[in-house]
Amino acid sequence: MPDLPRGARLGVDVGKARIGLAGSDPDGLVATPVETVARVLDVPVTDDGRPAVTADVVRIAHEVSERFAAVVYVGLPRHLSGHEGAATADARTFAGRLAREIAPVPVHLVDERMTTVTAHAQLRAAGKKTARHRPVIDQAAAVIILQHALDVERTSADRAGERVEA
Incomplete structure (x- = not known):
């Protein structure tokens, strides 16, 4: 398989x-925290019926541009059974809006089952009190x-997850 193009990657955990x-x-060796962005839930619709670009998408697009990101990975919150629910649909919708804004940079959806639980456990293990998790858990x-x-990329020499069409 050919080598992937060099460039930073961004990971996105979409919450309510x-x-x-x-x-x-x-x-693409090591992932590090960047920031927490306030989510915009009420997405206005433009005159042509498309969702408007919101402040959260603009902030992420700015980060993509600043870092010359090669790809953005958005977490896809499936149920433990693998089935999709309302949170999955929300993440797919958000990823689609993001993909339209940052094209031609690709957006991929990756399974994120248990990431928040794992993140809480890691923060507790690092000695952080649960009350202090909220600002950094995302x-x-x-x-x-x-x-x-990144680990999938290294082992498969291909992008992880499913590509979102812009």
């Missing part, structure tokens, strides 16, 4: 109130999503 962002180095989950995608 906040969006966690994580980034990697240009070689970033920690984004790091887990992105690191998983």
Whole structure:
């Protein structure tokens, strides 16, 4: 398989109130937390019937541009059984809006089952009190999503997850 193009990667954990962002180095070796972005839930519709570009998407698009990101990985929250629910549909919709805004940079959806639980466990193990998790839990989950995608890239020499059409 051919080598993947060099460039930073971004991981996105889409929540109901906040969006966690994580980034990697240009070689895609290590995921690190970037920031937590406030989620915009009421998405207006433009005159042509398309969803408007919201502040959360604009902030992520800016990060993509600043880091010269090669790909963005958005977590796809499936049930433990693998079935999809309302949160999955929400993540797919958000990923579609993001893909339209940052094209031609690809957006891929990656399975994120158990990432928030794992992030809480890691923060507890690091000595952080549960009350202090809220501001950083979404970033920690984004790091887990992105690191998983980076590991898949290394073992398969291909992008992880399913590509979102812009």
